[in-house]
Amino acid sequence: MGEVLSDAELARSLDGGFVSGHADVNGTRLHYVTGGHGRPLVLLGGWPQTWWEFHKIMPPLAEHHQVIAVDLRGMGGSGKPAHGYDKKTMAADILELVRHLGHDRVDIAGHDIGGMVAYAFAANHPAHTRRIALLDIAHPDERFYAYSLLPRPGRQQVDGDIHAGPGRFLWWFAFNQVPGLPERLLAGRSRDLIDWMCDYLIKDPGSISDRDRDIYAHAYATPDAVRAGNAWYRAFGQDIADEKTYGRVTAPLLGLGGGEGGHMLLQAVLPDKGTDVEVVLVPDSGHYIPEEQPEIVVEHLTRFFV
Known part of the structure; x- marks a missing residue:
């Protein structure tokens, strides 16, 4: 793994006057990167990445918004x-x-x-939510309990190879439930996981560069970082219970889904989750759509967050 710049240095490397900051909130300390001018737009990333997953879309979005890219509790x-x-x-x-x-x-x-957190934000704090976009994810619900521990022949694997089959086999949902073991296996070896996840869930592996992968691997290099990232998955049971108490989101809701199943998932799930829902396919993309198709993502977010 090569030398990784600090968050402050990475923020300064982006056009738009971005700066890195920290705030003590709700019993924890959050890191964020902000820049641009206009109506505030919060960006929340996911596992196993950091705020940096938005680096391709932050400068153009900052032309019309004050962009606030956040490392979630437990991230980066x-x-x-x-x-x-x-x-x-x-x-x-x-x-x-x-x-x-x-x-x-x-x-x-x-x-x-980050999409799960964004949905929970809109569901629990409607007065503070103007519009919401979910990128290739929906909030945990009862569907999660139906995910198979074995890949289905002909659907998620071909001749025993899960890379060759259509769809996604979400083995890490179970792996991240195991207390203690992932930290011992992955500490100091997180680049192996980053490469596997990127290559499995992406249309063009080159969309996430070697440098980007080093940044993510550095963020998950310690046992504490692995444990915290896994904790997002271990909380799914509570998330599913909480979701049952939510009404439909009233803020306008946009779903952007990749072509490897994300779009179909959002089409099936989101119409029942909100009162004003639009779902759009991001073509030629897998799961990591802000990095795979940044121009298309910027186009849709810009016209949606008017």
Whole structure:
């Protein structure tokens, strides 16, 4: 793994006057990167990445928005407390952060775990949510209990090779439930996991560069970082229970899905989750759509967050 710049250096490397900061909120410490001018737009990333997953889309979005890219509780430069990884608590983290930054009502977009937190934000804090976009993910619900521990022949594998089959076999949902073991296996070897995940869930592996992968691997290099990232998955049971208490999101809701199953998932799930829902296919993309198709993502977010 090559030398990795600090978050402050990475922020300064982006056009748009981006700066790195920290705030103590809701019993933890959150790292964020902000830049640009206009209505606030919060960006929340996912596992196993950091705020840096938005680096291709932040400068163009900053032409019309004050962009606030956040490391979630447990991610990157943010604190890694023992508890609080249910998405309702993490949404409260974000509410306190945006208030700390002087905002009361925000647009919010989330990818992967960040999308789950964005949805929980809109469901629990509707007065503070103007519009919401979910990138290739929906909030945990009862569907999660139906995911198979074995890949289905002909659907998720071909001749025993899960890379050759259509769809995604979400083995890491189970792996990340195991307490203690992932930290011991992955500490100091996180680049192997980063490469596997990127290559498995991406249309063009070159969309996430060697440098980007080093940044993510560095963020998950320690046992504490692995433990905190896994905690987002271990909280799914609580997230599913919480979701049952939510009404339909009333803020306009945009779903952007990749062509490897994300679009079909959002089409099937989101119409029942909101009162004003639009789902769009991002072509030629896998799961990591902000990095795979940044121009298309910027186009849709710009016209949606008007």
